[in-house]
Amino acid sequence: MSAVRFIGLRFARMVLVFVATTMLVFSLSLLIPGDIAVTLAGDNADPATVALIRAELGLDRPWLVQYLSWFGQLLTGDLGTSFVYRTPVAELIATRFPATFSIAMFAVLIAVLSGVLLGMVAAAHRGGPLDRVTTVLSTLGIVAPSFWIGMILILLLAFAIPIFPAVGYTSFADDPVDWLGHITLPAVTLSLAVGAELQRYTRSSVSEVLSQDYIRTARSQGLSRRRVLWTRALKNAAQPIVTIIGLNIAGMLGGSVVVEKVFNIPGLGSLAINSIFSKDLPVLQGIVLVTTVIVIVVNFLTDILYTVLNPKVRVS
Template identity: 60%
Template structure:
């Protein structure tokens, strides 16, 4: 009698082995904190250097504010009295430390000509400049990323050539010239947007938006063009990688490949460009505000130079420098999170 063979398979062999779930990618907290502390220390040192530079350069402006305040035909005694009242007769380093003591406590001094606290003047003009800069940043990011993605996916075609030409013209053209062309076309000739002025958003949101369109586009032209070139370069390089071809072979849609793979992996350099351009936009708003007669920090800075109002000029430059430091600090942190290789 032939023995029967048990062909049954054990339950352990019948059940498929469970694949271990991949561990989620975590950001090392210690490395991020070290990077944060290092960049914070550098930002504080940079702030100290900025205050010294701002105060020193403003003191080198030709002309004596006391003479301007005293008026024509003023006697040397009256000019000396005004200098003593304003603290201009003290040594330079004493003026600097006195000013820095006020800055630390939130006191930027009193305007020579407006006779009001400088901090109040800045806070009154700050929402205007921030509105313009925010509008320009959003417009630059939208145009730069969308046009860059379009050019990267159609390299050598008509769309790529058109966006490349537009970006080249945008980088090469000064923003004040773009502003004047837009003003002539859309305000004076076609009367689509208002030519000059500003309306607070709390008064009329539609008028606020309409007043920001032309200066915002003029301010965003160069930034959007630079972001378009960077997006095109980064995304084009990523689309040629092997893992992108693998993702396409796995059946991923074109949209998912572009936005979830290509753009995500190209985000670190784009974040750096956006941060740098945001800092440039704050400084570039000076000329654009003057072209469109917008009562922001840029107009206040130009007027303070004309009037030799040193406390106002120092306050405006210091505030802009603080914004640049904060933007660069935030950009470094974002870049550190997106690219762990740069952590210290």
């Protein structure tokens, strides 16, 4: 299969997944208990007032008509208007997205660097003390709850040794140094579980590659152990590592909800929680949709990257 056809098929699949996602996201209205019109009108409102609010919000129309109208607005970039804030959802998300995105991407960077490096070290010293130490560290990183890790980091690095701010957020545009200080502890907290998983997959994949005949041939040709490890073994073991990175970007965005609460970060997580309690359906739909679209795009890019690492993937 040619590269162009492969990319075209993956793109078509991405579009289909996007359409299916919009249907699921819009169906959130069926899962939220109660009537948003009653919530906005107040418990003591008369039925006429409630009916008027339902008509203003378009909730009196059939579900399919509501969905098609919403989907048409969506294609123009209009995510609707918040029931509670009376503000366009796109503006609300735009103000909160930078905090969540900064933490998630910094967490991905930390997880990739630490996970791949420790995994390479463990594979190069398989069965030795370094391998056992990194295995213990990865186990702790996987089993420890993120909120517990966050609180420990606050106690150690914000109070006992005041290196980083304990809570809050500063935008990059206002103060880049302060921005970095505020996102470091949340990003480290968010990265530990993913970094630990990456360490295990890197160790397993690289160890398997190191046992192959062509690696022994490279060593017999005079290539140093370090060069064989980083230029031959890592390249051939990269595909499962890329898979884990792509899959866990979604986990980073979802896991930021807990981290944002611990560090009092005004991101998408706190906005989503507030929208659930206030039954602000357009905001909740917008957040879920934006997050899902990011995951779909990341998976698409991961598929494209597969063709670079292993052209045989195009056959599937």
